[in-house]
Amino acid sequence: MKALLALEDGRIFRGYAFGALKEAGGEVVFNTSMTGYQEILTDPSYKGQIVTLTYPLIGNYGVNSSDVESARPQVEGLIVREKSSIFSNWRAEKSLEVYLEEHGILGIERIDTRALTKHIREKGAMRGFIALGDNLDVEALVAKARSLPEMSGQDLVKVVTTSKPYLWQEKGTFKVAVIDCGVKFNILRELAKRGCRVEVYPAFSTAKEILATKPDGILFSNGPGDPAALPYLVECAQQLIGKVPIFGICLGHQILSLALGGNTFKLKFGHHGGNHPVKDLFTERVTVTAQNHGFAVDPTSLPREDVEITHLNLNDHTLEGIRHKKLPLFSVQFHPEAGPGPHDTTYLFDNFVSLMEESHA
Structure with missing residues (x-):
């Protein structure tokens, strides 16, 4: 037809x-x-x-x-x-x-x-x-x-998030609470591979509800839509920051950046694919990454006394990663879990586990 x-x-x-x-x-x-x-x-x-x-x-x-x-x-x-x-x-x-x-x-x-x-x-x-x-x-x-509604201003997380908490993997050394903003299964698989007990929670869960489960770490996942349209998630992140180690991926990175005082903006045509070069500013290593986002964080909006930029996109020099200077928190704009795409950056899940180990030392 x-x-x-x-x-x-x-x-x-x-x-x-x-x-x-x-x-x-x-x-x-x-x-x-x-x-x-x-x-x-x-x-x-x-x-x-x-x-x-x-x-x-x-x-x-x-x-x-x-x-x-x-x-x-x-x-x-x-x-x-x-x-x-x-x-x-x-x-x-x-x-x-x-x-x-x-x-x-x-x-x-x-x-x-x-x-x-x-x-x-x-x-x-x-x-x-x-x-x-x-x-x-x-x-x-x-x-x-x-x-049709424009992507800017849309909260699509409420459409894709789980309606109730569920357990992905029961046994594990560390309990990780994944806040489901539209989580990809490969994020959960990568955590499970590293011996984590993986619990997934709806995006509308409160910080109090998450902390009541006594997680060793929290992951804010990827997801669709405009991060600026998610004040409930930003508020949740603000209340969780500093309590336990936190890792953010894609939309999760944007939410954490907003929670730390940053701003986001819409990209002209977004980054969608498995061939985006990203530079780690501390090791100077360049990796090929999987990406899928239509918004990005404005690096000039972040409070430099607390936050440092860790990764940069070599195609358009947009912000690709941050970490907190004092607290156990880091996030990346790209997808270290791949699915599909290169596996160059799966080591970031190891870094997350290391943060949880350090918090228990």
Whole structure:
């Protein structure tokens, strides 16, 4: 079936639908990863967004029940150049098309994804609407795109967070309370690998409730939307800082930065992919990182008497990491858990465990 993508600035792209045959709308972004489409689809940080994959052939290794980062696909829609008509992998359980259909997600293929990506890079991420059929009213679809809520000001964490606490791994040397802002399963897996008892709590949990469980450490997870629209999480972080070691990832990094007095801003088209070079300013080591965020922390807004910058993005020199000078707290904008992406920075989970060990010494 024919499909049409209409962007809020009036640019249109024509293609063919697959997956669930239904309309879709959201902020259109692009991801430069060459593999890992299933992990991308199930990453809660993509809630409210239609994802364009820049790699030209998608679906060739199918889908399985193990390579997921949440319970279901979270994207509003998927845009690809070509959907593979066959899939071949010993772990595959079904095709990408069937997977999307089962979960009510629309895909659109035979789009010029290079042109779309170039347009987003030049004009910025923008709202888009995908409709099905022939002889569509383009002006009406552009108007629908413009009527969608903007990403700035949106609290999407409340949509993706768990409704009640749950235990990921029961046994462990240290008890880690993970505040679920849209947590990826690989964060939980990395903590479990290091012998942590992993407990996951809703984003609306209070600091008092978290501290009552007597955690050895707290992790603020990744998640979708605008960090400035999450005052309840910032307040929770402020009340937790200094009590136990804290680690923040992506949105969690932004929340901790806001709690420490910083400000955030929206990036033009965000960072989405598995090939972003980041420099550790203390070791001068450069690592290739996985990233997925549309907002960033303003480094000039942080109180330098308490906070020091630890990591810098070498593509656009945006802030990628901080640590507190006196308290056991650090955070990074990139994704050390990968899923998908390089594993260059998984050592940060070891650093978190070391902080908990030091607090017990």
